[in-house]
Amino acid sequence: MDFRKRPASTTGPTKDEAPPLAKGVGVQAPGGAMLGGAPEEVGVTKKLEEILKGGVARGATEVHLDPGPEKSRVRYRIQGKMVELPENIDPKLHAKMISRSKVIGLMDISKRGTNQKGYGKLDHDNRSYEMVIIIVPTPIGEKALFRIAWTQTLGTSVDKLGMFTKILTGFKALLARPNGLILMAGPPGSGRTTTCYSALQLLNTPDKTVCSFEPEIRYQIEGVLQGKPEERYAYGYLEGVRATLDLEPDVLYLGDLNGDEVARLAVSAAFGKRIVLGRLNAKNGATALLQLLDMGLPGFLVTSGVIGVLSQRLVRRLCESCRQAYPPTAAVLAELQINPQPELMFYSARGCPECDSTGFKGKLGIFELLVLSDRVQEKVLARASAAEIQDAAIESGMMTLRVDGVSKVSRGLTTLEEVLAST
């Protein structure tokens, strides 16, 4: 099954000549080792391909081949949840698919009982997906995990992110500045990447060099030079950030600022004539700024380099067909510090055929834009607490995540529970 020993009729470059991600059709090892000789091998190849493509068709981010004593399981991870296929795969076929997985990932197929990692590519529906393939031994056989990288074309613009006009205008004004660092704060999975890419798209004009460097490329934008670390070439994140900076881009997006070295590079880069966007795992604007100080960056660098922090969360969007309006109680309004208004309605989820009985349909962003006003700068320079920085920002006109969220509740876009759980 080792493709290096494949029949002479199967043409294609050998392992050493081929680029790791050679173009081609179907699931393949770089050498184009798709067709084995024996019909049985073709069957295994086809079966595995069918499983992988089936996963991609359903939007899976992972495909698992789990060994079992009687039969092995095939599972997809779809939208974060594991889904088992009703497949009946006997251990013999499983073992063959594991071997085949090793071939695709350019791994050593003679090695068993040890973990291995490889890289492959899957072509489906005129698109190409990069895969990381992980083999892990267990007492009842080997497990294969295919992690599928989803790069997609960006289907949204800054105007369609769901920002209220005030935040949208403020955000666009920051992007229009000649230089400065804009932080994108929020937990992982809060939609920051989509926002960053929408911003890049807005700034992506032919007269500018727009570059990005991030751990994983989720979107592809024409005209943006996108980079990512390549583990197999020992090309690290920090190294890549430095290389990208050498290009002196006019607009730079860094997918991960969580680390003092890269944060320092990002702030320094913002002093050049360029806009830098950087993703940071932080609760909100105030904590993001404090995080930079905690990384050892001097206050004056932070206050003169950072021009704003956009914080974001994703909440579930209510299904418009079945949402139910209700007047919020006085106690709830008091808790939210909202003055009672007779017309004010909140909405709850019910469930109908339109939304698969969940009451929700899709996601919605809630936002908070902290602009480094003089007051905020003073507080940061004085190393004030997060609460004090937050208060200074509110005094300067900032609308908090909670306020933005509650406004969306009153418009029937989401529920109060969704907002409270995420802010």
Ligand SMILES: [Zn+2]
């Ligand atoms: Zn519904």
